[in-house]
Amino acid sequence: MFSLRKVLTAAISAGVIGALITGTAVAPAQAAAKKKIAFVMGAESDPFFQAMKVGAEAAAAANNVELIWQGDPSEYSPATQIPVVDQVLAMNPDALVLIPTDPTALQASVTKAHNAGIPVINVDTRVNDLTNVLSFITGDNADGGAKAADALAKAIKYKAGKTYQVVVGLTSATATTNVARLDGFTKRLAAKYPGIKIKDKAYSQSSPAKANTNVSNWLTKYPNLAGIFAIDGTNAAGAAAAIQAKGLKGKIALVGYDAYKTNVDLIAKGIFTALVAQDPAAEAKLAIESLVKYFNTGSATGITKEVVIPNVVLSKTSTAAALKKYTYVQK
Amino acid sequence: MNQVGTDAKSLKQVRMLFGNQQFLLLLVWFAMVAFFTAFNSIFFSMAVFGNILLDWAPVVLIALGQTFVIISGGIDLSVGSTVGLSGVVAAFQMQHMMTNGDNQWLAIAVGTLVAALVGIAVGLVNGFLITKTKVVPFIATLVTMGAAAGLAIVYSGGAPVGGGPDKAIELSVPWFGPFSTPGLIVVGIVIICGLFLHLARFGRYTYAIGSNEFAARTAGINVNRHYLKVYALSGLLAGLAGMFFYCRLGSGAPTSGYGGELDAIAAVVIGGAALTGGIGRISGTVLGALILTTTTSGLIIIGVAPDWKQVVVAILIAAAVLLQGNKNGSRGGSK
Numbered sequence: 001m002f003s004l005r006k007v008l009t010a011a012i013s014a015g016v017i018g019a020l021i022t023g024t025a026v027a028p029a030q031a032a033a034k035k036k037i038a039f040v041m042g043a044e045s046d047p048f049f050q051a052m053k054v055g056a057e058a059a060a061a062a063n064n065v066e067l068i069w070q071g072d073p074s075e076y077s078p079a080t081q082i083p084v085v086d087q088v089l090a091m092n093p094d095a096l097v098l099i100p101t102d103p104t105a106l107q108a109s110v111t112k113a114h115n116a117g118i119p120v121i122n123v124d125t126r127v128n129d130l131t132n133v134l135s136f137i138t139g140d141n142a143d144g145g146a147k148a149a150d151a152l153a154k155a156i157k158y159k160a161g162k163t164y165q166v167v168v169g170l171t172s173a174t175a176t177t178n179v180a181r182l183d184g185f186t187k188r189l190a191a192k193y194p195g196i197k198i199k200d201k202a203y204s205q206s207s208p209a210k211a212n213t214n215v216s217n218w219l220t221k222y223p224n225l226a227g228i229f230a231i232d233g234t235n236a237a238g239a240a241a242a243i244q245a246k247g248l249k250g251k252i253a254l255v256g257y258d259a260y261k262t263n264v265d266l267i268a269k270g271i272f273t274a275l276v277a278q279d280p281a282a283e284a285k286l287a288i289e290s291l292v293k294y295f296n297t298g299s300a301t302g303i304t305k306e307v308v309i310p311n312v313v314l315s316k317t318s319t320a321a322a323l324k325k326y327t328y329v330q331k
Numbered sequence: 332m333n334q335v336g337t338d339a340k341s342l343k344q345v346r347m348l349f350g351n352q353q354f355l356l357l358l359v360w361f362a363m364v365a366f367f368t369a370f371n372s373i374f375f376s377m378a379v380f381g382n383i384l385l386d387w388a389p390v391v392l393i394a395l396g397q398t399f400v401i402i403s404g405g406i407d408l409s410v411g412s413t414v415g416l417s418g419v420v421a422a423f424q425m426q427h428m429m430t431n432g433d434n435q436w437l438a439i440a441v442g443t444l445v446a447a448l449v450g451i452a453v454g455l456v457n458g459f460l461i462t463k464t465k466v467v468p469f470i471a472t473l474v475t476m477g478a479a480a481g482l483a484i485v486y487s488g489g490a491p492v493g494g495g496p497d498k499a500i501e502l503s504v505p506w507f508g509p510f511s512t513p514g515l516i517v518v519g520i521v522i523i524c525g526l527f528l529h530l531a532r533f534g535r536y537t538y539a540i541g542s543n544e545f546a547a548r549t550a551g552i553n554v555n556r557h558y559l560k561v562y563a564l565s566g567l568l569a570g571l572a573g574m575f576f577y578c579r580l581g582s583g584a585p586t587s588g589y590g591g592e593l594d595a596i597a598a599v600v601i602g603g604a605a606l607t608g609g610i611g612r613i614s615g616t617v618l619g620a621l622i623l624t625t626t627t628s629g630l631i632i633i634g635v636a637p638d639w640k641q642v643v644v645a646i647l648i649a650a651a652v653l654l655q656g657n658k659n660g661s662r663g664g665s666k
Contacts, residue, residue, distance in 0.1 A: 045585060047490035073484055074586065202631060208491060208584045209576055213386050217631040220378040221371070234586070237491050241580040245503045262493030262582045328490070 034066045035295050037288060038093035040085050041071040042101050042124070043206075047233060047260050048280050049099075051328035052123070055281025056097075059288035065295075067288075068093060076175065076206065078105035085109040095119045095291045097284075103128045103176060119294055121287045124280070125176045134300055135290050137307045139278035141177050144311040145184025148229050148255045151274035151313055153193045155253035156226045160195065164226040167200045167218045169211050169235035181231050181257065196226075204235050211238025219246050226253060227273075233258035240271045259314060264327045267316060274315040277326040282309055352603035352654065356618040359647075360625065367629035374632045380509035385579060386624035388517040389414070389572040391617055393591055394598040395524045396565030398616045401599050402528070403561050404541040404608025405461070405468035409453055410569040410595055412479035414588025417449040417573030419487045422583025425495035435496035442495070443574045450570020451563050453479055458559035476592065483585035491582035500581035513575050520568070525613040537561060541608030597644055598623055601651045610655075622647060 039056050041049045053069055060067035070088050072080040081101045088096070089112060096113050098120055100106035107127045113120050114132035122136040130136055156164055168185070170178050182201075189196045200218055204211035211234055219225060219242060228243075230236040236256030240263065243254055250270050256263055259277035266272050290303045312326050367374040393410045400407045421442040428438040453475055460471035505511045510518070528534035536557050539547040548554050569588070576587040600606070601622060602615025626643050630636075 043489075045484045045489040047488070050489050073481055074589075200631075200634065202636075205589075207586055207589055208580055208582075209389075209587045212580060213382070213627060214631060216382045216385065217379070217628050220376065220382060221373055221632050234584075237580060237582065237584065241500060241503075241582075244500050244581065245579070247504070260490050262491045265493060 034064065035094040035292075036066045036068060036091070037095045037097060037291055038068040038070065038088040038091065039097045039284070039287075040081065040088055041069070041099045042081070043072055043074055043076040045074040046076070046206075047328045048258055048278070052280035052284045054329045055284035056288060058281075059285040063288060063292045065288065065292060071099075076101050078102040081106065082109060086112075089113055089116060089118065092116075093118060094295065095121070097121045097123055097287045097291070098127075099124045100127050101125070102174075119291065121290060123283050123287050130305070134294060135287070135303050135305060135307065137283050137286050137290075137309065139280075139283065139311055140308045141180035142184035142187075143308075144257065144276045144278070145181035145186075145231075146188040147311055147313050148181070148257065148274070148276050149185045149188035149193065149196075151276075151315070152227045152229060152253055152255045153196065155255070155273040156196075158193050158195065162195050164196045165199045165222050165224055166196055166227040166229060167215075167222070167225065168198055169214055169228065169230045169239055170201060170203050171206050171232055171235065172203050178231055185229060199225075204238060206234050208234045208238040208241070211235040212242050213238075215239045215242035216246070219243075219248065219252075228252060228254050230254065230256045233260045233263065236260070236263050236272070236275070240266050243271060259327045261327050264314065264323055267314060267318070267323070270316070272315075274313050277312045277314050279309050279312070279326065281329060352651070353612065353614045353618060355654070356602065356615065356622065360618060360622055363622065363625055363629060367625075367633055370633040374629060377505075377509055379628060379632060381505040381511075383621070383624050383628045384505070384509050384514050385503065385511070386627055387620055388514050389575045389579075389588075389591070390594050390598060390624055391521060391620040392517055392568045392572040392575065393565075393588075394595040394602075394616045394620050395521065395613065396568035397592075397595040397599050398524075398602070398604060398611050398613060399528065399537055399561045400468070400565050401596075401604045401606060402541045402608060402611045403537050403558065404544065405558070405561070406472065406596070406606070407457065407562065407565045408469065408472040408592050409457060409475040409479055410565060410572075411588040411591030411593070412476045412483065413450050413453045413566055413569035414573040414576060414591050415585045416453070416479045416483040416486070417446040417570040418577050418583035418587055419483045419492055419573075419585050420449045420583075421446040421574055422492035422495055422577060423486075425499075425577075426492060429495055435498045438496045439499055439502075439578075442499075442577065443571070446570040446574040446577070447567055448570070450566040450568070450573065452566070453569070454563040454566020455559065457566065458562035461562065462555040462558050480585075480589075487583070487585045489585065491580065491584040493582040495577070495582070497581075499578045502578045513578050517575070520571070521613065521617055528613050533560070538609055541610075543609075594620075594623060597648055601647050603651065603655065605655060619651075 056067055070084050078101045096118050107129060110120050110127050110132050119134045121134050124138055126136045199222060202214040215238060228239050230239040239254055243249055243252055253273045256272050256275045259275055263275055293303060314323055314326060397407055424445045425438045425442040457472050457475055460466045461468050502513055503511050536552050540554055540557060544554060577583050598619035599616050602619035604611025626640050630640055
């Protein structure tokens with residue numbers, strides 16, 4: 001049922017991207033001296049990448065490089081991303097920042113760029129083999145999952161010997177960020193809070209409405225539910241609405257991920273117990289700065305191979321300044 | 332002799348009943364409810380029916396429009412994207428009104444109107460492309476599907492648009508059995524659409540055009556104007572579905588309608604409409620949508636991975652189409 005839509009959107013977006021690329025390729029010919037950095041992200045519709053774009057644009061302007069920002073408008077999928085990478089490489093950029101939507105499927109694209117003498121940096125997610133990757137900059141998803149477990153345990157006032165039911169809302173079974181967060185969450189529960197049992201998991205396919213359906217039904221199915229871990233921004237939005245509509249605000253601990261503005265606003269209202277926030281703007285900034293360093297010195301010295309940017313847990317006790325700083329910037 | 336005649340007659344009535352798609356759908360739905368309840372008795376509760384109706388309302392809204400479109404011999408692929416676009420535009424309007432300190436209910440009313448207008452606008456573009464530029468409906472609505480989805484993302488920056496009236500989300504709370512206020516409004520819209528399709532001239536024209544466009548034209552029906560109306564209606568209902576999602580999520584998400592067009596087409600086809608046009612009923616669409624959304628909730632309640640929903644739906648569509656083929660076949664072969 002879903003695939004028809006994907007094929008159609010892929011067809012349309014390929015056309016749109018093609019048009020965009022030919023458009024941008026012609027325009028800035030006079031600025032040939034500027035270094036060009038191509039930035040291929042996951043899905044334009046995700047505020048996470050919007051915040052990353054703001055960081056990337058600011059860093060590009062500050063370092064006087066040209067930024068080519070590309071990616072599928074809405075699908076986080078290698079099928080739509082690989083053609084975009086190919087198009088971008090055809091423009092002969094001086095460097096490529098790639099957020100691989102699949103660790104295996106995008107490996108060939110990295111090799112292709114490397115063979116063309118284009119340095120590659122991975123941000124957020126990575127390809128399996130980092131040999132040809134200059135640097136990999138990410139938020140620590142496993143750590144984020146573990147921090148979510150801590151926040152959840154604290155919110156339900158965990159006591160050893162008692163059992164608690166929780167559920168986890170995911171986007172897909174394979175997205176590397178989802179897998180790593182769930183892994184971190186599960187391991188921390190097993191190590192420190194064995195009484196917390198994950199009763200159910202379901203996938204929302206990036207739709208807040210589907211996430212809402214999942215959580216609404218769980219709230220009926222498990223009358224004694226203690227908490228919910230919503231693994232990303234769309235799941236968090238769907239879960240928050242379900243808790244409000246069922247009048248369970250404050251009765252069920254809700255730990256979300258990703259600091260969408262709409263979600264951060266719900267911390268103060270007591271809907272979210274905690275939100276794990278990443279810093280996509282900082283990730284993008286570091287990627288651009290590392291590449292500028294590489295352009296200037298012509299070597300990888302001084303560029304760290306793997307950088308982990310820590311997550312922040314936002315809650316009612318966070319200062320207004322912290323809430324503002326970590327809310328994903330939108331244009 | 333007389334005895335045999337009545338037996339044959341009642342036998343024929345029973346056979347007709349089972350040949351009736353709506354009756355069969357109702358049986359399928361009852362069987363599904365019994366099946367899910369057998370696995371987990373919590374399924375048979377007002378709370379679960381409330382959840383099902385929350386899912387059902389937006390699906391049936393866009394499926395109603397799709398029913399008119401499909402009976403007229405067309406298809407509307409743009410409705411899912413229209414849901415997202417109208418929700419986002421309405422959300423910005425309501426956010427604006429809230430920052431101005433306007434009344435919450437007024438904001439919701441204006442938001443609903445804005446969502447409806449956005450929907451109608453997309454529908455009119457579809458109608459224009461189909462009637463004036465003679466693009467086939469599949470391609471015309473494919474174009475607007477992409478454009479509306481893209482606009483929704485550009486306009487919102489990808490994020491859900493919040494900051495609107497708090498009362499919107501409270502509206503989604505069921506108070507009349509499993510029905511919430513927007514749910515009851517949707518039931519009202521279903522009834523109006525039923526009257527329009529089955530009793531009014533609007534419906535007769537729709538069937539006539541879908542059965543034989545040439546004949547309808549010859550009979551003096553302004554076919555182009557009718558197409559325009561049908562696609563505008565489909566857009567309007569998709570816009571209202573966008574507002575329904577807003578009330579449900581408390582924000583306008585650009586992705587909220589993704590895949591909605593396929594759910595709607597599935598509901599209409601399961602309900603017995605033919606994609607070749609001229610055949611279909613509102614009651615079938617209503618039951619088709621109910622079966623789809625019952626599957627979703629049921630699989631979650633009994634703890635089966637929701638991915639199975641797609642398989643179940645595929646089987647239902649296949650069964651519905653087979654049933655239709657049999658009916659058409661027996662009609663052709665009857666002596």
